[in-house]
Amino acid sequence: MDTKTVTKTTPKRSTTLMRLLKFVVGTYKAPFIMAVIAIIISAAAAVEGSLFLQRLIDDYIVPLTKQKSPNFTPLLQAILIMAAIYLVGVIATFVFTQTMAILGQRLQKKIRDDMFTHMQSLPIIYFDQNDYGDVMSRYTNDVDTLMQMISQSIPQFLNSVFMLIFVISGMISLSPMLTLVTLVIFLLSIGIVRTLTTRSSHYFKEQQKQLGKVNGFVEEMLNGLKVVKVFSHEPAVKKEFDEYNDVYQYDSAKANAYATMLFPIMGNVGNVLYVLIAIFGGIVAINGWSVLTLGSIAAFLQLSRSFSQPISQISQQLNSIVLALAGAERIFQLQDSPIEVDDGQVTIVPAADGTGNNWNWQVPQTDGSVKQVPVEGRIVFDHVNFGYLPGQTVLHDINVSVEPGQKVALVGQTGAGKTTISSMLNRFYEINSGTITYDGIDIRQIRKDDLRHSMAIVLQSTNLFSTSVRENIRYGRLSATDDEVEKAAELAHAEDFINDLSQGYATQIDGDGSDLSQGQRQLLAIARANVADTPVMILDEATSSIDTRTERMVQAGMDNLMKGRTTFVIAHRLSTIANSDLILVIDHGHIIEQGNHQQLIAKHGEYYQLYTGKKSLN
Ligand SMILES: Nc1ncnc2c1ncn2[C@@H]1O[C@H](COP(=O)(O)OP(=O)(O)OP(=O)(O)O)[C@@H](O)[C@H]1O
Incomplete structure (x- = not known):
């Protein structure tokens, strides 16, 4: 695969939001629509409750004060209506919070499932370029914040937006002039909110990134704990950890500083607004500039409270949304990373002899028929070149021909390219040029799954x-x-x-x-x-010393494993390879000698030098 295609690009936050909404709506349309309707009802009920105050005062309470023997029944009925309005609001709020919480849980599961499925299809090179800790962080922190955003921030944000719309409409219906005063103050506060959210969003993003780094570092250190202890690297490791942690703390402090600044600012904007409206409303009413009843001033004051509240809610939720979007971006980045390309058509099937020991390649022909080719394990490298990164060649013009059942040993200094040659066989990486054939079939034509089914690997480090x-x-x-x-x-x-x-x-x-x-x-x-x-084996000999009895057992086990199969042995000890059919001596990605033990000894070249101890492998 072209490594360039793995390059990361950072999408715009708005693009991420749109994509996320599309994902949410597309996946759970009905519950989402139901939640939005409940959100609208809840906001409308809150505003209607405040507006009802005007009628309560002007139509019921004020007339009562003028009656000699007051009749409280109409007032009681009105209060009951008001209570019913608020009750509808409470039910609607319950419906949307519950729906969104359930939806959030389901989406969380789906996102993790999708990520895991996608991760399994990613090429090995993705994991060469991304820390495990960083990938893990996407599964944990990023998914958690995202789920919080979906189940809490987005519904509250929408609720506040609708509240704001209804509140403004209610205010206009009560007094356009007072609404204008309120809006001017609102615009001022929006300016402040925007500045603060832009700043905090930058630091929130950095904070998430840094958290990934801290996790990655801790993971690496946990894996290498023994090495750290053996070399007494604890102080150095602690120092490095402190550096990561300090940057994380700095970003986190900055992000939260800006975010928490919003709280008092928004709270006080509400108070200032309240006082200004009370004074202004009084002046307007006394001078008779506008028809303002006692009820409408009271309702307006109530609405002004509900006006500043959604604004501060919006700003607060915006912060959470921005934080979650940074996480969503990282999740999408993983999901957008190109998966392993597989154009293979050739598959592996059990041969018709019914023994189950033999396999055939099924090779589709251009005329639509399928040719059966016995799986034997004949491997040919023809002018193969490869590099992990663009512009850097690790394997140079590799030419090898291996007959079925042969044992091939790869020897060479550390970093010579032995493991890399074996990684070409199962297509963990794609070669840059040349061809590798398996029983005469170009391995690029074989479906990766089937190719990998036909060969087993014993690595130096065993994963259990x-x-x-x-x-x-x-x-x-x-x-x-x-x-x-x-x-x-x-x-x-x-x-x-x-x-x-x-x-x-x-x-x-x-x-x-x-x-x-x-x-x-x-x-x-x-x-x-x-x-x-499998007909083909790749064995990476252990370099670490194991006790002689176990080593003998491992060797005997490996010998049994090799019988009747084509085997590639990455050899770290020359003693085990003298009986190989083919020995490849590798140096800086070149095969500098190849032949069997006798031929190479007779050649008096590099292998001879290594074998006679004139040169060492390490
Ligand atoms: N995933 C990778 N990304 C980039 N470069 C790599 C990667 N894996 C190996 N290399 C580089 O490719 C070269 C060959 O490495 P390789 O692991 O094949 O050597 P080796 O002969 O198997 O060494 P050893 O005996 O130590 O296992 C080295 O220079 C190494 O740094």
Whole structure:
């Protein structure tokens, strides 16, 4: 894959918001529409309640004060109507908060599901370029803030917007002149809010980014804890952590400083507004410039309270929305990262002999027919060039021809390109030029899944999962029976140590098998590859020293694994490769010598120097 396509671009916040809304509405249209309707009803009920105050005072209370024997029944009825209006508001509020909370939960699950599915299709290069901690942070912090925004900030924001619209309409109906005064003060406060939200949004974004870095750093340090301790790097690590943490704290403090400034400002704008309206309303009424009754002044004052409240709500929610949008951007970035391209048409199927031991490639032909090619394990590299990054070539003109069942050893100094050559086979990365054929078929024509099905890998560092020993072995082929799992373990020479475990095959592995020895982990990995029973194997020999008995077992397990298969061994010890059919000596991404042991010794070249100890591998 072209690495350039992984380059990140930062979309605009408005684009992210639109995309998010589209996603929410598109996924749960009916509940979302229901919530919006409830939001509108709730806002309308609140405003209607305030407006009703005018009628209550002017039409019921004031006339009562002028009656000699007051009749309170109409007043009681009016109060009941007002209570009913508020009750409708309360029910509507309950409906929208509940709906949005449920919707938020569902969306959270869906987003995590989508992210996980997408993540599994991403090419390895994505993970070369992104910290694990940073990716994890998208699953946790970013999804959490996003969910909070959907379930709380957006409904409250919409509620406030509708409140504002209804309040302004109500105010105009009471007194256009007082409304004008209110609006002037409102515009002033908007200016202040905008300045503050722009500033805080910048720091909120930085804060999320920095949090990703802090998480990434902690993850890395947890993984490398032993190395840190062995080299007494604790002070240096702490210092570096402090630096990340300081920047995080700085961004967080700045973001919150601006955000919290909004609170008192908005609160006081409301008070100032209240006083100004009371004075101005009084002057207008006394001078008779406008028909202002006692009821309308009281209702207007009440509305002015409800006017500043949604503004401060809007500004507050805007902050949460901005913060969540920064997270949404990072989630979308992951979801937009191009997935592995797979144009392969060739698939692998069991051969018709019914034994289940043989497989065929199914190669579609141009005339629509399908050609069956036996899977044998013949691998040919033809003028292959490759680099992980543009402009940097790691493998130079690799030419190798491997017959089915041959054992190929790759030797060379560290960083020579041995692992890289093996990574080309299963298409973890795409070659820049040249071709690699597998039983005469260009591997780019083979579906990646099928290609990877046909080869197993035993890496130096074995990944074990938190499940039983049995299931860890079965990971090689999920359809394997218990018998097959145990046979594979026997062949791998892993049986003895498994039987010594407290519950044998049922023993649970925890924490990536950290309570097993390096050799035992390798034996499990060999058993796993055995159970996969593939025609091609890639074995990366362990570099770390394991005790001689286990090493002998690992070697014997590997020898069993290699029988009858094409095997690529990344060798770190020359003692284990003398019986290889083909030895590739690699130097700075070039194959500088190839042949069998006798041929290379007779050549008196690099291999001879290494073998006779005149040069060392490290
Ligand atoms: N994911 C990657 N991104 C960029 N460069 C890489 C990546 N992996 C390896 N390289 C570089 O490619 C070159 C070959 O690395 P490779 O891992 O193939 O060497 P190796 O011979 O297997 O070494 P070792 O014996 O230490 O495992 C090195 O210079 C290495 O720095």
